[in-house]
């Protein structure tokens with residue numbers, strides 16, 4: 001049964017279909033004529049393809065541009081995470097229901113993933129058991145074999161080391177930061193590194209981690225280290241060249257500072273890169 005668009009009652013289920021077609025037509029029209037829209041965040045006028053489509057919005061597009069959306073999600077990563085956790089805590093039934101729905105909907109997919117995961121895990125365990133057995137049966141031969149393999153496959157080893165190092169630095173940014181605080185200050189003072197990091201600094205990577213956490217401002221976390229830096233309150237260049245390195249790098253002289261100036265939750269923070 002066909003109905004004329006103009007006379008459709010809004011309770012008619014087809015109404016939404018017509019509306020969708022209408023909105024799609026407007027989008028098409030806007031794209032063709034390169035129409036622009038002002039972003040509610042950056043206030044720049046941009047062509048409509050720079051905005052995501054939002055059919056529930058009055059004009060059919062999200063009010064802010066794609067770039068601002070990406071930036072805001074990046075900046076509020078922690079907040080979004082917190083909000084989601086809070087929502088899950090306050091709405092356990094809703095979450096349970098939606099999880100159940102998604103499980104039913106993706107039953108076959110989940111089954112396949114589960115099987116693949118179990119097979120992968122079993123293979124991994126088998127392989128590691130075999131490796132261990134081979135090692136314990138003949139440790140000397142095994143270490144020789146490993147040495148030879150490293151020597152014969154330098155490119156492969158380089159690549160593997162790179163992946164391993166990246167994995168390590170991603171999960172232990174505080175250890176990397178702890179080493180680099182010492183290294184860069186020694187470089188700036190023109191001194192060689194003589195001794196272990198923990199002896200030279202007098203505190204552990206974990207001490208540094210906790211000290212920074214105690215001074216974090218809104219939005220900082222060890223996940224976004226790199227956006228903020230460890231800053232020397234009294235600069236390294238202001239110290240006498242013979243000052244002990246543990247005084248230059250004393251925890252009381254270190255603080256976290258954003259790299260570039262910014263406003264977080266309405267508070268202005270000067271970035272240490274902007275200080276020159």
Ligand SMILES: [Zn+2]
Pocket residue numbers: 039040041042043044064065066067068
């Ligand atoms: Zn924008």
